Amino acid sequence: MLATVNSTLLSIAEVASAIAAGESLFLAGSHEALRQLPQGNWVGGTIPYFMTEEGGLVSEDRIFVTKVPEIALDAKVADYGPDNLADLYRDAPANGFTFLVLPAATEVHKTFAERAQSYEGFLLRPVVGWIAGVRVDRIGKEASAVFNGRTGKSFDTRGVALHVALPANKVVNLKIVNIFESGGGNLIRFEEAGFRVSKCLVDGKPANLAEYIAGNGIATEFPLVGDYNGSTINVSFQAVDAAAGTVDLYAPVFPGVDYHFAKPVEDYAAAFGKAIAVEEDRPTFACNCILNFLYGKLEGKTTGPITGPITFGEIAHMLLNQTMAQLYLLDVG
Amino acid sequence: MLPAATHRVWSEIATGKRPIRSDNLALNLLVKSNHMSFERDPSQANVLQLAAKTYKFFVQYEKFFASEFDKILA
Numbered sequence: 001m002l003a004t005v006n007s008t009l010l011s012i013a014e015v016a017s018a019i020a021a022g023e024s025l026f027l028a029g030s031h032e033a034l035r036q037l038p039q040g041n042w043v044g045g046t047i048p049y050f051m052t053e054e055g056g057l058v059s060e061d062r063i064f065v066t067k068v069p070e071i072a073l074d075a076k077v078a079d080y081g082p083d084n085l086a087d088l089y090r091d092a093p094a095n096g097f098t099f100l101v102l103p104a105a106t107e108v109h110k111t112f113a114e115r116a117q118s119y120e121g122f123l124l125r126p127v128v129g130w131i132a133g134v135r136v137d138r139i140g141k142e143a144s145a146v147f148n149g150r151t152g153k154s155f156d157t158r159g160v161a162l163h164v165a166l167p168a169n170k171v172v173n174l175k176i177v178n179i180f181e182s183g184g185g186n187l188i189r190f191e192e193a194g195f196r197v198s199k200c201l202v203d204g205k206p207a208n209l210a211e212y213i214a215g216n217g218i219a220t221e222f223p224l225v226g227d228y229n230g231s232t233i234n235v236s237f238q239a240v241d242a243a244a245g246t247v248d249l250y251a252p253v254f255p256g257v258d259y260h261f262a263k264p265v266e267d268y269a270a271a272f273g274k275a276i277a278v279e280e281d282r283p284t285f286a287c288n289c290i291l292n293f294l295y296g297k298l299e300g301k302t303t304g305p306i307t308g309p310i311t312f313g314e315i316a317h318m319l320l321n322q323t324m325a326q327l328y329l330l331d332v333g
Numbered sequence: 334m335l336p337a338a339t340h341r342v343w344s345e346i347a348t349g350k351r352p353i354r355s356d357n358l359a360l361n362l363l364v365k366s367n368h369m370s371f372e373r374d375p376s377q378a379n380v381l382q383l384a385a386k387t388y389k390f391f392v393q394y395e396k397f398f399a400s401e402f403d404k405i406l407a
Binding site for chain 2: 117122123124126171173174175176228229230231254255256257316317318330332333
Protein backbone atom coordinates (compact mmCIF):
# COMPACT_ATOMS: atom_id res chain seq x y z
CA MET A 1 0.00 0.00 0.00
CA LEU A 2 2.57 2.52 1.13
CA ALA A 3 5.99 3.30 -0.29
CA THR A 4 8.99 2.81 1.97
CA VAL A 5 9.13 5.19 4.88
CA ASN A 6 12.61 6.56 5.19
CA SER A 7 12.65 9.67 7.31
CA THR A 8 14.97 10.05 10.25
CA LEU A 9 17.31 12.30 12.22
CA LEU A 10 20.96 11.61 11.38
CA SER A 11 24.42 12.98 12.18
CA ILE A 12 26.18 15.24 9.68
CA ALA A 13 28.62 12.42 8.85
CA GLU A 14 25.79 9.96 8.18
CA VAL A 15 24.06 12.42 5.87
CA ALA A 16 27.34 13.13 4.05
CA SER A 17 27.74 9.38 3.47
CA ALA A 18 24.20 9.10 2.07
CA ILE A 19 24.91 12.01 -0.30
CA ALA A 20 28.19 10.43 -1.38
CA ALA A 21 26.31 7.17 -2.02
CA GLY A 22 24.14 9.02 -4.54
CA GLU A 23 20.93 9.24 -2.52
CA SER A 24 18.44 12.02 -3.37
CA LEU A 25 17.57 13.77 -0.13
CA PHE A 26 15.24 16.39 1.33
CA LEU A 27 16.96 17.84 4.39
CA ALA A 28 16.19 19.98 7.42
CA GLY A 29 18.84 21.20 9.83
CA SER A 30 20.72 24.15 11.21
CA HIS A 31 22.69 26.41 8.86
CA GLU A 32 25.91 25.21 10.47
CA ALA A 33 25.01 21.55 9.89
CA LEU A 34 23.76 21.94 6.29
CA ARG A 35 26.72 24.04 5.17
CA GLN A 36 29.09 21.18 6.03
CA LEU A 37 27.48 18.77 3.57
CA PRO A 38 29.09 17.83 0.26
CA GLN A 39 27.48 18.64 -3.08
CA GLY A 40 24.99 16.10 -4.35
CA ASN A 41 21.37 15.53 -5.24
CA TRP A 42 19.79 17.19 -2.25
CA VAL A 43 17.93 20.28 -1.14
CA GLY A 44 17.52 21.55 2.39
CA GLY A 45 16.34 24.33 4.60
CA THR A 46 17.33 25.69 7.97
CA ILE A 47 15.41 24.63 11.06
CA PRO A 48 16.65 23.21 14.38
CA TYR A 49 13.28 21.84 15.61
CA PHE A 50 12.12 18.28 15.02
CA MET A 51 9.40 15.84 15.95
CA THR A 52 10.88 12.44 16.66
CA GLU A 53 9.47 9.20 17.96
CA GLU A 54 10.84 10.20 21.38
CA GLY A 55 9.18 13.61 21.25
CA GLY A 56 9.81 17.16 20.08
CA LEU A 57 13.47 18.21 20.26
CA VAL A 58 15.90 20.96 19.33
CA SER A 59 19.19 20.01 17.68
CA GLU A 60 21.78 22.01 15.77
CA ASP A 61 24.11 19.12 15.01
CA ARG A 62 21.71 16.58 13.54
CA ILE A 63 19.82 16.72 10.26
CA PHE A 64 16.37 15.40 9.49
CA VAL A 65 16.61 13.33 6.33
CA THR A 66 13.82 12.28 4.00
CA LYS A 67 15.14 9.93 1.35
CA VAL A 68 13.45 10.01 -2.02
CA PRO A 69 11.74 6.61 -2.26
CA GLU A 70 13.55 3.96 -4.30
CA ILE A 71 10.55 3.62 -6.58
CA ALA A 72 11.13 7.18 -7.87
CA LEU A 73 12.09 7.41 -11.54
CA ASP A 74 13.93 10.69 -11.20
CA ALA A 75 14.69 13.48 -8.71
CA LYS A 76 15.78 16.87 -10.04
CA VAL A 77 17.04 19.80 -7.99
CA ALA A 78 16.08 23.37 -8.91
CA ASP A 79 15.85 26.79 -7.27
CA TYR A 80 13.28 29.53 -7.78
CA GLY A 81 12.86 33.20 -7.00
CA PRO A 82 9.66 35.21 -6.98
CA ASP A 83 10.27 36.07 -10.64
CA ASN A 84 10.14 32.46 -11.91
CA LEU A 85 8.12 30.67 -9.22
CA ALA A 86 5.40 29.71 -11.72
CA ASP A 87 8.07 27.55 -13.43
CA LEU A 88 7.96 25.30 -10.37
CA TYR A 89 4.81 23.72 -11.81
CA ARG A 90 6.13 23.58 -15.38
CA ASP A 91 9.26 21.78 -14.19
CA ALA A 92 7.33 19.31 -12.02
CA PRO A 93 6.84 15.80 -13.41
CA ALA A 94 3.49 14.79 -14.91
CA ASN A 95 3.21 12.07 -12.27
CA GLY A 96 5.05 12.69 -9.04
CA PHE A 97 5.48 15.46 -6.53
CA THR A 98 7.74 18.36 -5.64
CA PHE A 99 9.44 18.92 -2.30
CA LEU A 100 9.72 22.68 -1.75
CA VAL A 101 11.41 24.71 0.97
CA LEU A 102 11.25 28.51 1.09
CA PRO A 103 13.07 30.96 3.39
CA ALA A 104 10.74 32.65 5.90
CA ALA A 105 9.52 36.23 5.59
CA THR A 106 10.87 36.70 2.07
CA GLU A 107 9.34 37.81 -1.20
CA VAL A 108 9.41 34.24 -2.55
CA HIS A 109 7.54 33.00 0.55
CA LYS A 110 4.94 35.77 0.12
CA THR A 111 4.64 35.14 -3.63
CA PHE A 112 4.03 31.43 -3.16
CA ALA A 113 1.48 32.06 -0.42
CA GLU A 114 -0.49 34.61 -2.42
CA ARG A 115 -0.16 33.31 -5.97
CA ALA A 116 0.30 29.52 -5.99
CA GLN A 117 -3.41 29.00 -6.48
CA SER A 118 -3.31 31.02 -9.70
CA TYR A 119 -0.42 29.12 -11.30
CA GLU A 120 -1.04 26.68 -14.14
CA GLY A 121 -0.51 23.24 -12.63
CA PHE A 122 -1.67 24.09 -9.08
CA LEU A 123 -3.14 20.88 -7.56
CA LEU A 124 -2.23 18.90 -10.72
CA ARG A 125 1.45 18.98 -9.70
CA PRO A 126 1.43 18.27 -5.95
CA VAL A 127 3.82 20.44 -3.93
CA VAL A 128 4.73 19.54 -0.36
CA GLY A 129 7.26 21.14 1.94
CA TRP A 130 7.81 23.86 4.45
CA ILE A 131 9.12 27.29 5.35
CA ALA A 132 12.68 27.44 6.69
CA GLY A 133 13.36 29.22 9.96
CA VAL A 134 15.83 29.79 12.75
CA ARG A 135 15.88 29.33 16.52
CA VAL A 136 13.11 31.54 17.84
CA ASP A 137 15.57 33.46 20.04
CA ARG A 138 17.47 34.38 16.84
CA ILE A 139 14.51 35.69 14.85
CA GLY A 140 15.45 39.11 13.51
CA LYS A 141 19.17 38.47 14.12
CA GLU A 142 19.69 35.63 11.66
CA ALA A 143 18.07 34.85 8.33
CA SER A 144 16.63 31.47 7.44
CA ALA A 145 18.23 29.87 4.40
CA VAL A 146 17.76 27.10 1.88
CA PHE A 147 20.41 25.02 0.13
CA ASN A 148 20.72 23.73 -3.41
CA GLY A 149 22.94 20.69 -2.86
CA ARG A 150 23.55 20.27 -6.58
CA THR A 151 25.35 23.63 -6.86
CA GLY A 152 26.40 23.92 -3.22
CA LYS A 153 24.79 27.36 -3.02
CA SER A 154 22.64 28.63 -0.18
CA PHE A 155 19.99 31.32 -0.54
CA ASP A 156 18.00 33.57 1.76
CA THR A 157 15.88 35.00 -1.07
CA ARG A 158 15.12 31.95 -3.23
CA GLY A 159 13.37 28.65 -2.69
CA VAL A 160 14.71 25.19 -3.54
CA ALA A 161 12.80 22.26 -4.95
CA LEU A 162 13.32 18.57 -5.54
CA HIS A 163 11.05 17.36 -8.36
CA VAL A 164 10.35 13.64 -7.92
CA ALA A 165 8.92 11.59 -10.79
CA LEU A 166 6.96 8.45 -9.94
CA PRO A 167 5.90 5.41 -11.95
CA ALA A 168 2.33 5.32 -13.31
CA ASN A 169 1.16 2.88 -10.62
CA LYS A 170 1.76 5.43 -7.85
CA VAL A 171 -0.38 8.42 -6.96
CA VAL A 172 0.36 11.24 -4.56
CA ASN A 173 -2.06 12.20 -1.82
CA LEU A 174 -1.27 15.22 0.32
CA LYS A 175 -3.10 15.25 3.61
CA ILE A 176 -3.24 17.58 6.57
CA VAL A 177 -3.74 17.00 10.27
CA ASN A 178 -5.35 20.08 11.75
CA ILE A 179 -6.22 19.98 15.43
CA PHE A 180 -8.19 23.21 15.11
CA GLU A 181 -11.80 23.61 14.14
CA SER A 182 -14.20 26.51 13.98
CA GLY A 183 -15.22 27.79 17.36
CA GLY A 184 -18.50 29.02 15.88
CA GLY A 185 -19.24 32.65 16.62
CA ASN A 186 -19.09 35.47 14.10
CA LEU A 187 -18.33 34.89 10.44
CA ILE A 188 -15.23 36.83 9.36
CA ARG A 189 -14.64 37.69 5.71
CA PHE A 190 -12.06 39.81 3.91
CA GLU A 191 -12.38 41.87 0.74
CA GLU A 192 -8.66 41.86 -0.02
CA ALA A 193 -5.98 39.15 0.15
CA GLY A 194 -2.93 39.71 2.30
CA PHE A 195 -0.65 38.93 5.22
CA ARG A 196 -1.49 42.29 6.86
CA VAL A 197 -5.13 43.16 7.34
CA SER A 198 -7.10 45.91 8.96
CA LYS A 199 -10.59 45.92 7.44
CA CYS A 200 -12.84 42.89 7.53
CA LEU A 201 -16.53 42.03 7.53
CA VAL A 202 -17.95 40.56 10.72
CA ASP A 203 -21.26 38.87 9.93
CA GLY A 204 -21.35 41.09 6.84
CA LYS A 205 -20.77 44.36 8.72
CA PRO A 206 -17.58 46.41 8.19
CA ALA A 207 -15.15 46.19 11.13
CA ASN A 208 -11.51 46.50 12.05
CA LEU A 209 -10.04 43.09 12.85
CA ALA A 210 -7.52 44.39 15.43
CA GLU A 211 -10.27 46.23 17.30
CA TYR A 212 -12.54 43.20 17.09
CA ILE A 213 -9.82 40.95 18.56
CA ALA A 214 -9.02 43.40 21.37
CA GLY A 215 -12.68 44.13 22.08
CA ASN A 216 -13.62 40.48 22.34
CA GLY A 217 -10.53 39.32 24.26
CA ILE A 218 -9.68 36.75 21.60
CA ALA A 219 -6.64 34.56 22.32
CA THR A 220 -4.42 34.84 19.24
CA GLU A 221 -2.39 31.69 19.86
CA PHE A 222 -5.30 29.95 18.16
CA PRO A 223 -5.69 30.62 14.42
CA LEU A 224 -8.43 31.83 12.16
CA VAL A 225 -9.83 28.79 10.38
CA GLY A 226 -10.96 29.07 6.78
CA ASP A 227 -13.50 26.73 5.22
CA TYR A 228 -12.28 25.34 1.90
CA ASN A 229 -15.23 23.17 0.93
CA GLY A 230 -14.91 21.25 4.19
CA SER A 231 -11.11 21.26 4.53
CA THR A 232 -10.03 23.55 7.35
CA ILE A 233 -7.12 25.85 6.45
CA ASN A 234 -5.57 27.90 9.27
CA VAL A 235 -4.21 31.41 9.23
CA SER A 236 -2.13 32.17 12.33
CA PHE A 237 -1.62 35.48 14.07
CA GLN A 238 1.82 37.05 14.14
CA ALA A 239 1.01 40.40 15.78
CA VAL A 240 -1.98 42.54 16.62
CA ASP A 241 -1.38 46.28 16.76
CA ALA A 242 -4.52 47.74 18.26
CA ALA A 243 -3.16 51.31 18.07
CA ALA A 244 -2.38 51.05 14.35
CA GLY A 245 -5.45 48.90 13.74
CA THR A 246 -3.49 46.22 11.91
CA VAL A 247 -3.12 42.48 12.23
CA ASP A 248 -0.09 40.64 10.81
CA LEU A 249 -0.63 37.04 9.83
CA TYR A 250 1.65 34.09 9.01
CA ALA A 251 -0.34 33.31 5.84
CA PRO A 252 -2.59 35.44 3.70
CA VAL A 253 -6.35 35.59 4.04
CA PHE A 254 -8.38 35.52 0.83
CA PRO A 255 -11.67 37.09 -0.27
CA GLY A 256 -14.42 34.53 -0.76
CA VAL A 257 -13.35 32.33 2.16
CA ASP A 258 -15.45 32.02 5.32
CA TYR A 259 -13.28 32.38 8.43
CA HIS A 260 -14.00 31.81 12.10
CA PHE A 261 -11.82 32.01 15.17
CA ALA A 262 -10.68 28.54 16.19
CA LYS A 263 -12.02 26.69 19.17
CA PRO A 264 -9.24 26.72 21.82
CA VAL A 265 -7.18 23.53 22.19
CA GLU A 266 -5.97 22.74 25.72
CA ASP A 267 -3.65 19.77 25.16
CA TYR A 268 -1.88 19.90 21.78
CA ALA A 269 0.04 16.62 22.26
CA ALA A 270 -3.15 14.71 23.08
CA ALA A 271 -5.02 16.37 20.20
CA PHE A 272 -2.32 15.37 17.69
CA GLY A 273 -2.04 11.90 19.19
CA LYS A 274 -5.79 11.42 18.76
CA ALA A 275 -5.84 12.82 15.19
CA ILE A 276 -2.87 10.73 14.08
CA ALA A 277 -4.21 7.55 15.68
CA VAL A 278 -6.86 7.33 12.95
CA GLU A 279 -4.17 7.17 10.22
CA GLU A 280 -3.68 3.67 8.85
CA ASP A 281 -0.19 4.24 7.45
CA ARG A 282 2.77 6.44 8.13
CA PRO A 283 3.43 9.18 5.59
CA THR A 284 6.54 9.30 3.41
CA PHE A 285 7.11 12.84 4.67
CA ALA A 286 5.53 15.05 7.31
CA CYS A 287 6.20 18.36 8.99
CA ASN A 288 4.51 20.24 11.80
CA CYS A 289 4.32 23.89 12.80
CA ILE A 290 6.62 25.74 15.18
CA LEU A 291 3.59 27.47 16.72
CA ASN A 292 2.13 24.11 17.69
CA PHE A 293 5.54 23.19 19.17
CA LEU A 294 5.76 26.44 21.15
CA TYR A 295 2.14 26.99 22.21
CA GLY A 296 1.62 23.28 22.82
CA LYS A 297 4.94 22.98 24.73
CA LEU A 298 5.75 19.91 22.63
CA GLU A 299 9.48 19.72 23.47
CA GLY A 300 9.95 16.23 24.92
CA LYS A 301 6.34 15.28 24.20
CA THR A 302 5.37 12.76 21.57
CA THR A 303 2.61 13.46 19.08
CA GLY A 304 2.32 9.91 17.76
CA PRO A 305 4.69 7.92 15.54
CA ILE A 306 5.04 10.55 12.81
CA THR A 307 8.41 12.28 12.53
CA GLY A 308 9.69 15.32 10.62
CA PRO A 309 10.87 18.90 10.88
CA ILE A 310 8.97 21.51 12.89
CA THR A 311 8.72 24.50 10.63
CA PHE A 312 7.83 28.16 10.12
CA GLY A 313 4.97 27.24 7.79
CA GLU A 314 3.88 24.06 6.06
CA ILE A 315 3.09 23.42 2.42
CA ALA A 316 0.53 20.94 1.13
CA HIS A 317 -0.41 22.43 -2.25
CA MET A 318 -0.69 25.84 -0.52
CA LEU A 319 0.89 27.56 2.47
CA LEU A 320 -0.52 26.33 5.78
CA ASN A 321 -0.17 27.43 9.40
CA GLN A 322 -0.36 25.45 12.65
CA THR A 323 -0.94 22.28 10.67
CA MET A 324 0.80 18.96 10.12
CA ALA A 325 1.32 18.41 6.38
CA GLN A 326 1.75 14.84 5.13
CA LEU A 327 2.82 13.20 1.88
CA TYR A 328 1.44 9.76 1.06
CA LEU A 329 2.37 7.69 -1.99
CA LEU A 330 -0.34 5.19 -2.84
CA ASP A 331 -0.61 2.25 -5.20
CA VAL A 332 -3.24 2.58 -7.88
CA GLY A 333 -2.77 -0.80 -9.52
CA MET B 334 -15.04 6.02 -17.17
CA LEU B 335 -15.14 9.80 -16.93
CA PRO B 336 -17.75 11.85 -18.78
CA ALA B 337 -16.35 13.71 -21.80
CA ALA B 338 -14.62 17.06 -21.33
CA THR B 339 -17.65 18.79 -22.85
CA HIS B 340 -20.16 17.17 -20.46
CA ARG B 341 -22.11 19.66 -18.35
CA VAL B 342 -21.11 17.91 -15.13
CA TRP B 343 -17.74 19.70 -15.18
CA SER B 344 -19.25 23.17 -15.29
CA GLU B 345 -21.81 22.15 -12.67
CA ILE B 346 -19.00 21.08 -10.32
CA ALA B 347 -17.02 24.22 -11.15
CA THR B 348 -19.85 26.63 -10.40
CA GLY B 349 -21.12 24.82 -7.31
CA LYS B 350 -24.42 23.77 -8.91
CA ARG B 351 -23.33 20.20 -8.18
CA PRO B 352 -21.93 20.20 -4.63
CA ILE B 353 -19.14 17.81 -3.72
CA ARG B 354 -18.43 16.64 -0.19
CA SER B 355 -15.05 14.99 0.25
CA ASP B 356 -12.27 14.65 2.79
CA ASN B 357 -9.67 14.92 0.03
CA LEU B 358 -7.61 18.09 0.41
CA ALA B 359 -6.77 18.60 -3.28
CA LEU B 360 -10.38 18.11 -4.35
CA ASN B 361 -11.64 20.52 -1.70
CA LEU B 362 -9.05 23.13 -2.70
CA LEU B 363 -10.07 22.74 -6.34
CA VAL B 364 -13.75 23.15 -5.54
CA LYS B 365 -13.13 26.18 -3.34
CA SER B 366 -10.79 27.81 -5.83
CA ASN B 367 -13.37 27.31 -8.60
CA HIS B 368 -16.14 28.81 -6.51
CA MET B 369 -14.00 31.82 -5.57
CA SER B 370 -13.18 32.40 -9.23
CA PHE B 371 -16.82 31.98 -10.28
CA GLU B 372 -17.88 34.45 -7.57
CA ARG B 373 -15.43 37.02 -8.99
CA ASP B 374 -16.22 36.34 -12.63
CA PRO B 375 -19.42 34.44 -13.49
CA SER B 376 -18.97 34.92 -17.25
CA GLN B 377 -19.49 31.98 -19.59
CA ALA B 378 -15.86 32.19 -20.71
CA ASN B 379 -14.68 31.76 -17.12
CA VAL B 380 -17.12 28.90 -16.50
CA LEU B 381 -15.69 27.09 -19.54
CA GLN B 382 -12.17 27.63 -18.24
CA LEU B 383 -13.08 26.34 -14.77
CA ALA B 384 -14.88 23.34 -16.27
CA ALA B 385 -11.76 22.49 -18.29
CA LYS B 386 -9.61 22.81 -15.17
CA THR B 387 -11.98 20.53 -13.25
CA TYR B 388 -11.93 17.94 -16.03
CA LYS B 389 -8.12 17.97 -16.11
CA PHE B 390 -8.02 17.45 -12.36
CA PHE B 391 -10.27 14.40 -12.53
CA VAL B 392 -8.31 12.97 -15.46
CA GLN B 393 -5.08 13.38 -13.45
CA TYR B 394 -6.56 11.66 -10.39
CA GLU B 395 -8.93 9.27 -12.18
CA LYS B 396 -7.41 6.14 -10.65
CA PHE B 397 -7.28 7.66 -7.18
CA PHE B 398 -10.94 8.73 -7.20
CA ALA B 399 -12.15 5.63 -9.07
CA SER B 400 -14.12 4.30 -6.11
CA GLU B 401 -15.66 7.69 -5.35
CA PHE B 402 -16.67 8.66 -8.88
CA ASP B 403 -20.14 7.20 -8.76
CA LYS B 404 -20.83 9.10 -5.55
CA ILE B 405 -19.26 12.35 -6.78
CA LEU B 406 -20.85 12.32 -10.20
CA ALA B 407 -24.22 10.82 -9.25
